Amino acid sequence: MEIVVFGAGSLGSLVGGALARESRHDVTLVGRDPHVRAVRESGLELVGELEATTTPSATTDGRNLTADLAIVTVKSFDTAAAAETLATGSYDAVLSLQNGMGNEETLATALESPVLAGTASYGALLREPGVIECTGIGDVVLGARVGGSSTRATRIGDLFSAAGLETTVADDMPRRLWEKLAVNAGINAVTALTRTENGSVLANEANDLSRAAARETARVARADDVELSNPVAIDVMESVAGDTAANTSSMHQDVLAERRTEIDAINGFVVDRGSELGLETPTNRLLTALIRTWERGRGLR
Ligand code: KPL
Numbered sequence: 001m002e003i004v005v006f007g008a009g010s011l012g013s014l015v016g017g018a019l020a021r022e023s024r025h026d027v028t029l030v031g032r033d034p035h036v037r038a039v040r041e042s043g044l045e046l047v048g049e050l051e052a053t054t055t056p057s058a059t060t061d062g063r064n065l066t067a068d069l070a071i072v073t074v075k076s077f078d079t080a081a082a083a084e085t086l087a088t089g090s091y092d093a094v095l096s097l098q099n100g101m102g103n104e105e106t107l108a109t110a111l112e113s114p115v116l117a118g119t120a121s122y123g124a125l126l127r128e129p130g131v132i133e134c135t136g137i138g139d140v141v142l143g144a145r146v147g148g149s150s151t152r153a154t155r156i157g158d159l160f161s162a163a164g165l166e167t168t169v170a171d172d173m174p175r176r177l178w179e180k181l182a183v184n185a186g187i188n189a190v191t192a193l194t195r196t197e198n199g200s201v202l203a204n205e206a207n208d209l210s211r212a213a214a215r216e217t218a219r220v221a222r223a224d225d226v227e228l229s230n231p232v233a234i235d236v237m238e239s240v241a242g243d244t245a246a247n248t249s250s251m252h253q254d255v256l257a258e259r260r261t262e263i264d265a266i267n268g269f270v271v272d273r274g275s276e277l278g279l280e281t282p283t284n285r286l287l288t289a290l291i292r293t294w295e296r297g298r299g300l301r
Pocket of ligand 1: 099120121122123124138183184187188198240244247248249250251
């Protein structure tokens with residue numbers, strides 16, 4: 001199958017590399033130099049759990065490509081730009097594997113191809129250009145973006161599983177997206193602000209903060225007619241933090257690299273949706289304010 005991965009950072013390269021192993025699929029990574037140049041010159045090395053050396057194609061120009069499947073792993077604030085680039089090409093299906101809410105709608109509005117929703121909780125780290133470490137086995141959940149069954153999602157799920165990625169095809173994606181939002185709301189900002197790895201949110205004051213952020217997310221989800229209980233949101237968040245305990249969360253990686261973060265689509269989204277539904281979300285509000293203050297101080301917003 002021909003597959004294009006839009007946003008070949010750590011997670012996108014991990015997924016693309018897994019799909020390219022043993023030349024199973026013809027994968028093209030769309031990303032930035034120097035990573036893309038290194039992949040083109042020496043191949044992509046996966047270290048850790050999904051160890052392999054693969055040779056996907058790699059480019060910085062994602063325009064006018066054609067493939068069976070496009071997997072979108074760009075940061076949430078780059079989704080609209082990625083959609084414009086994707087619209088210049090042709091894809092039988094597009095799968096979003098991004099953090100935050102609203103990405104699938106942005107893609108579906110701009111594209112004629114069917115858009116599937118997905119989440120990925122693998123820990124991934126770009127060790128050096130061309131080398132990605134899998135720092136935690138999580139899972140991929142994907143399905144129709146409005147829920148219900150989808151034969152297309154089943155086919156894509158099968159090929160992810162065959163590539164060694166733990167994958168579930170779900171018929172309740174709207175709920176799964178809120179569940180993943182609770183995971184990211186609980187882990188990402190707390191680990192970025194405290195410069196700690198994901199496992200730190202399982203103990204001490206960090207645990208209180210992370211549980212409160214996940215609990216508030218579940219309350220907003222329920223007000224939005226999505227059945228997500230507080231204990232389930234907290235359990236899922238803590239179980240991902242345990243499975244990826246040694247991983248540097250994507251927001252922590254962004255802060256270390258002095259890059260803009262996905263705070264608006266994660267804790268910021270919980271605050272905004274909560275306000276629209278008449279709910280206060282003080283922990284998410286505080287985490288959002290702190291990360292935005294850091295971003296402003298660095299001229300990133
Ligand atoms: O999605 C993630 C992220 O870092 O953005 C988790 C699941 C927390 C893995 O680190």
